[in-house]
Amino acid sequence: MDHFDFQDICALLLGISFTIAKLDAQGRNPSNFPHVAPADFERWRTWTVSVYRLGSTVCFMRVLFHQGWSIYLSRQIVTGPAAPVGMRVAALSMDLLWLGGVAATFIRSSRTRKLRRELGMVLTPLTPAQAAALAPENESEDQARAKED
DSSP: OOOOOHHHHHHHHHHHHHHHHHHHHHHOOGGGOTTSOHHHHHHHHHHHHHHHHHHHHHHHHHHHHHHHHHHHHHTSOOOSSSOOHHHHHHHHHHHHHHHHHHHHHHHHHHHHHHHHHHTTOOOOOOOHHHHHHHSOSSHHHHHHHHHHO
16 A cells, blocks of 8 residues: 555545445434425435435545555656656546545535425434434344334
8 A cells, every 4th residue: 555645634534424424314214303204304315325425435436546546656667757747647637536526525415404404304413312212122123113214
């Protein structure tokens, strides 16, 4: 593995954040929001998951590309102070794709939050008492609940 630069670290942190947000949206159930129509809830959840999936994918692909590209370039013979333009275009294209993907994720996620507010959904963490009330008494209840979702 080659070294990680500042953009790699930013991409990793953003990718982890986007993945956590995606998993949070996937883990939400319509039963937690009885005042929201199930079709509206599914529309919000599907849209939110797709937004954060794009962001996390582009972030992790940027890190993988950078590592592979660095290994590839280390095996090339470059004469002169900098790599030829042909070698720099791929890296520049990936960086632009990454920045565009991150910008699109931030813009689209603000729209999903707006939809969530319009639907009256408040995503607050559960208190221990609420979590205990939602937890199944035994394993068979947990399996039955999973089949319902």
